[in-house]
Amino acid sequence: MTRFSRRDLLAVMGGAALVPMLGIPQGHAATRYIVIGTGGTGGVFYPYGGGLAQLLSKKLPDTQATAEVTGGSVDNVKLLATGDAEIGFSTVDSAYDGFKGEEVYKDAGPQKIATLAVLYPSVLHVVASKASGIKTVADIKGKRASVGSAGSSTESIADRVLAAGGLDPMKDVTRDNLGVAESVGALKDGKVDVFFWIGGVPTAAVKDLVSTNANDVTFINTGDLAGALAAKYPGVYRPSTLKKGAYDGLEADLPVLGVDNVLLVPEAMDGGLVKEILAAMFDNLAEVAQIHPVAKQLKLETAAAKSAVPHHPAAVEFYKSRGVTAG
Incomplete structure (x- = not known):
């Protein structure tokens, strides 16, 4: 079965035509679409991703972010690598396996992903x-x-x-x-x-x-x-x-x-967008903290902590600009 994200539907059918259906105010149609891979509805990734999507849609200009239910970490790593998502939640072990092309990723090979932030244990x-x-x-x-x-x-x-x-x-x-x-x-x-x-x-x-x-x-x-x-x-x-x-x-x-747990992006993501996303998160930590109890743990120092999957170069630059060394 062909998989279509909301971003795909907007791109194919025309964002303006779908504005009322998606609940985006007319006259304010987004021009940039960010898909966030989360997990099942009973876990933490799903509500965290939903809250993050709302925050990014609110804080980034001309942007519509949506959170998608997925099978979790492995799905998200693969979605990022194939360009079907811009942000994905993952446990670091699955992210590392994907980065190396090992275990369940053996047939697919190394997945071109990078760490945006270390979130919470x-x-x-x-x-x-x-x-x-x-x-x-x-x-x-x-x-x-x-x-x-x-x-x-x-x-x-x-x-x-x-x-x-x-x-x-x-x-x-x-x-x-x-x-x-x-x-x-x-x-x-x-x-x-x-x-x-x-x-x-x-x-x-x-x-x-x-x-x-x-x-x-x-x-x-x-x-x-x-x-x-x-x-x-x-x-x-x-x-x-x-x-x-x-x-x-x-x-x-x-x-x-x-x-x-880490927040991942494609290795090839534009550095400017990486910095925009991180700025939206860290300039609005009080709002992030309201998403879920574990979201209260997000801090610059821990987000920049060494990960088994290297941080995106633009993320390293962002953390350095905030006085924190990544990795």
Whole structure:
């Protein structure tokens, strides 16, 4: 099936004709279209991307930015590389695999992407039904697990964590490829025993699950595997903590695996646009902070932090102009 973004429709059919349908005031039709690849509706990328699209549409002249639901990091990296999106959210591990042309990108080869900003850390959520008896990653052997959408960064992390726990991710578990919202529904309905999800805290779908089912689920410790994974994938994974009270039923800090999230752009993006986007974000941090709780973590210093995927040269120049060294 041919994929058309809203930008494509505007370009093909004529922006002015679609203005009323898209809710853009007549007489103010945008001349520049920015597509932002996000993720599933139950995660953090989607609301964050939607808020960013609103901000850019409001702050950049003659610009209409739209956020698109996607399969997540892998989809977004590929959309950027093929020119079907201008901005994309990704976990840094998937971005790095794409940049190197490894793992799920092996057939496609290296993806020409660059980092715009390091956003916030995600933590690995491994959530099991108490009825399953799962208390450790090793206990997932022989169980039915949702390992994330096919080809997503969640699936990649799930496979690596299962392997680090001594399991064969393809043979020792019955796999379902579900997004986080679908995973939550499947766990509630007893269709899966456990699900994996890499995302910011709080993730809406997980928060919804524990608000009504806190006594029926348990969060699994992955911190004991984080050190080995951080050593095997330097600069990608690190030990992290799911803080007490982050979700209903979480009564103590839980050691987990952590990974940073990055905002990516095509390697060939015009440097002037890169600087415009960053200026719109950092000149309006109070508005960014209202988008989602994790958006409050956006700061110049952390956005410019070293990433496994190099920053766009224009981003490096922007951060330098604000007194921060990128990378």
